[in-house]
Amino acid sequence: MADFFHTLVTQRADLLAALGQHLLLSVVSLLIAIVIAIPLAIWVIPKPRTANIFLQITGVLQTIPSLALLGMLIPLVGIGSVPAVISLVVYALLPIFQNTYTGLTEIDPSLEEAATAFGMTRWEKLRKVELPLAFPMILSGVRTALVMIIGTATLAALIGAGGLGTFILLGINRNNNTMTLIGALASALLAIVLSFALRGVKWIRLKPFLITVAVVILGGGAFGVYKLVQPQPVEITIAGKLGSEPEILINMYRDLIEADNDNVKVTLKPNFGQTSFLFSALKAKQITLYPEFTGTILEGLVKTPQTRATSATGIYHQAKTAVQQQDKLTYLAPLKYNNTYALVVQRSFAKKYNLHNISDLAKISDQINAGFDLEFLDRSDGYKGIQQRYGLDFKTQSMSADLRYEALHQGKVNVTDGYSTDSQIRQYDLVVLKDDRHLFPTYQGAPLMRTATAKAHPEIVRSLNKLSGKISAADMQEMNYQVNVKRVSAAKVAHNYLVTHHLLGGEH
Amino acid sequence: MVVKPCIEFRQVGKQFNDNYAVEQLNLTIKAGELFVLVGASGSGKTTTLKMINRLEQPTTGTIYYQGRSLASIPLRELRLQMGYVLQQIALFPNMTVAENISLIPEMKRMAPAAIKQRVKDLLSEVGLDPATYQQRMPSDLSGGEQQRVGIIRAFAAQPQVVLMDEPFSALDPISREQLQKLTLSIHQRLNSTIVFVTHDMNEALQLGDRIGVMQGGHLVQVGTPDEIAQQPVNDFVSKMFASAQTNDIYGVYLNRLKVLGYLQPLSETDQGLPALDSHQTIGEALPELQKSGAVQINNGSNDAGKLTSEQLLAFMVSFQNK
Numbered sequence: 001m002a003d004f005f006h007t008l009v010t011q012r013a014d015l016l017a018a019l020g021q022h023l024l025l026s027v028v029s030l031l032i033a034i035v036i037a038i039p040l041a042i043w044v045i046p047k048p049r050t051a052n053i054f055l056q057i058t059g060v061l062q063t064i065p066s067l068a069l070l071g072m073l074i075p076l077v078g079i080g081s082v083p084a085v086i087s088l089v090v091y092a093l094l095p096i097f098q099n100t101y102t103g104l105t106e107i108d109p110s111l112e113e114a115a116t117a118f119g120m121t122r123w124e125k126l127r128k129v130e131l132p133l134a135f136p137m138i139l140s141g142v143r144t145a146l147v148m149i150i151g152t153a154t155l156a157a158l159i160g161a162g163g164l165g166t167f168i169l170l171g172i173n174r175n176n177n178t179m180t181l182i183g184a185l186a187s188a189l190l191a192i193v194l195s196f197a198l199r200g201v202k203w204i205r206l207k208p209f210l211i212t213v214a215v216v217i218l219g220g221g222a223f224g225v226y227k228l229v230q231p232q233p234v235e236i237t238i239a240g241k242l243g244s245e246p247e248i249l250i251n252m253y254r255d256l257i258e259a260d261n262d263n264v265k266v267t268l269k270p271n272f273g274q275t276s277f278l279f280s281a282l283k284a285k286q287i288t289l290y291p292e293f294t295g296t297i298l299e300g301l302v303k304t305p306q307t308r309a310t311s312a313t314g315i316y317h318q319a320k321t322a323v324q325q326q327d328k329l330t331y332l333a334p335l336k337y338n339n340t341y342a343l344v345v346q347r348s349f350a351k352k353y354n355l356h357n358i359s360d361l362a363k364i365s366d367q368i369n370a371g372f373d374l375e376f377l378d379r380s381d382g383y384k385g386i387q388q389r390y391g392l393d394f395k396t397q398s399m400s401a402d403l404r405y406e407a408l409h410q411g412k413v414n415v416t417d418g419y420s421t422d423s424q425i426r427q428y429d430l431v432v433l434k435d436d437r438h439l440f441p442t443y444q445g446a447p448l449m450r451t452a453t454a455k456a457h458p459e460i461v462r463s464l465n466k467l468s469g470k471i472s473a474a475d476m477q478e479m480n481y482q483v484n485v486k487r488v489s490a491a492k493v494a495h496n497y498l499v500t501h502h503l504l505g506g507e508h
Numbered sequence: 509m510v511v512k513p514c515i516e517f518r519q520v521g522k523q524f525n526d527n528y529a530v531e532q533l534n535l536t537i538k539a540g541e542l543f544v545l546v547g548a549s550g551s552g553k554t555t556t557l558k559m560i561n562r563l564e565q566p567t568t569g570t571i572y573y574q575g576r577s578l579a580s581i582p583l584r585e586l587r588l589q590m591g592y593v594l595q596q597i598a599l600f601p602n603m604t605v606a607e608n609i610s611l612i613p614e615m616k617r618m619a620p621a622a623i624k625q626r627v628k629d630l631l632s633e634v635g636l637d638p639a640t641y642q643q644r645m646p647s648d649l650s651g652g653e654q655q656r657v658g659i660i661r662a663f664a665a666q667p668q669v670v671l672m673d674e675p676f677s678a679l680d681p682i683s684r685e686q687l688q689k690l691t692l693s694i695h696q697r698l699n700s701t702i703v704f705v706t707h708d709m710n711e712a713l714q715l716g717d718r719i720g721v722m723q724g725g726h727l728v729q730v731g732t733p734d735e736i737a738q739q740p741v742n743d744f745v746s747k748m749f750a751s752a753q754t755n756d757i758y759g760v761y762l763n764r765l766k767v768l769g770y771l772q773p774l775s776e777t778d779q780g781l782p783a784l785d786s787h788q789t790i791g792e793a794l795p796e797l798q799k800s801g802a803v804q805i806n807n808g809s810n811d812a813g814k815l816t817s818e819q820l821l822a823f824m825v826s827f828q829n830k
Contacts, residue, residue, distance in 0.1 A: 110596035117561055117594075117671075118612055119587030128611070132602040 022163035033092035041100035058094040084161035092145035099141025103134030150191040175402040239272035239287040244483035251494035289449035330454040333468030334446035350431040357436040368394035371413035423480035514539040520569035546712040547722035591662030591670035599646035606642040630660040652683030737767040758791030771813030
């Protein structure tokens, strides 16, 4: 509970920003859905067949899983708020359309007859009689849509549209239940409050409502045009994957670039999404650059070369060449540390048996009780590889990634797998055994950007290359520890590192 | 005074699928009269009514309104001249009483102040206190009160014609009687042409200047209440007339005594007798008869005749025998 309030206080600025994004995303989607669904329902009232078709279509649209819909939209409209809004609108169509249609068709026919007999036009009937009578029904459809939108909008974080989903995803990623809880609670609370507020609406006067919608749309358009015609300094958007490590790195990138170049404005998009989203976003010019691992490029982003290099430098050069040829992307010089799999033991355990390398485990293999995550157990560059390359065979049990370190710390297991820069290594003072037979692939981080950008802005490339060969695994563990456990902001941690290592003139 | 024809049906037929709802209809409704179409359900009376404001289109023949073919008049212009009262009442539940009444005057772009005044006057006329009723919602009103509003809504813009489709059949007997009187008094004041549809011959006799009897899609007889009563054109009409008699002798309208010939002509010496209206009932006449032995019965502005206790007794005997 104390942790909950502590997180709430330290993250309140982020939370408010996320809440704002979430609200904007939801309200814009809802307005668009209303503007589409209600006129459509009105239009099909005299055509029951067409109405049925529309009901089927909107129904089918709603059965598409939201993740799949977001995925399908990426190749069409890229990532960010646009696909998020589109998919939210798609989900909101059915309840609004259905309720409007039902509300309008269920009006007492004698009232329709009276209105007709009085000489009302279709528009007059709609405005004076039908819409007011169907209004409670329409409103309940809008409320259903709203609650659904606010819930689904948490997924928008996956494609870089921000919102409260960022908290949930980050919480899952950092194994921080408090953040997940805060994100979920805030989203639920938002749904309840807005739904309650809508319930109070008796009858919207049509004209003021239409004027409001028009003003919002025109205002948005005008703002867009204003932004377009404004002379802009060089704008750079640096994104990062989920987690503390990329966020620290991109803060370093920003500090370095802004320190060297006065006319460059850097925007950071931390926790922007998973690898494939970022890679697409880079190619679609929605972001300028992001830090990527050499191993990841070779494994998943380019066609895997026939013969894999074994040395770290070899792997880097293979990745650099392949991504240049395939996607015209420039891969800058890598950092020092290798963020790869690691076998981790307690310091006391390592001392007792004099363990330094993975091969040292052979002499005590009958005493080992290892806790590995399922993925590691099954991978050829995981435990299977260890069995082959090192000839080791010991007792293992599978456990979820977030439990491994805890189990090791409490002595329930004595070896576990991890990543070499995990903050828990620093937190529990653990020892990483050296991969002396080079089983684990190399994952070195480096900025990935479009070649055109790199050529146009050599000064930015120069600034970024200052990090080449810097930051050891221990440095990264420490910084991750600061952010994940000590809750220091990534910006501050990044800044401190740059100052301590004389990459930046620090404040006195 | 030469009364101009207001609505004229010439050889009008209306077919639904293969069935004729109305066939070979020829009828002239005069300006300013209260014309009642009476008939059983399925006789075509409602279809005939709805062809006047073009809620239904005739399949054959032509209908003329003030000398012009209905089809040539723009729909909105036509309907704004014709009030409409429904059996289901159909007050708009989302509007207050005042808003319901103001609806058509507003569509006709009457001045807001004049509309306000008219709403007040009309509510007072039908015995609903404007201060109390204006802002009420229709759901707060009893059925009888709702239909009062329904009637004044139809008359609010002073239309030339008001069409009334079984307006009182769903109401209780007391409300029905009150609203019949109300219809007569409004008709007298505004002099609009009213076409009134009912299945109740008693109501037809009570209200109609002239009555058209419909049977199986055909108009079988048109005439004044007296003519219908005294020379029914066939068995059907005489049966309808007989069935119109109420079991409650106190509720019989004095008009019926006149129609059946129980009234005597008035003489000079009868001037001092208490006067009753032909739309009042025997029940209302009894106390006066007890005091004076005879009453004079007026029919609108025309003198109708004298009813004596003996004549009433004679009627009561014949009533009992039936």
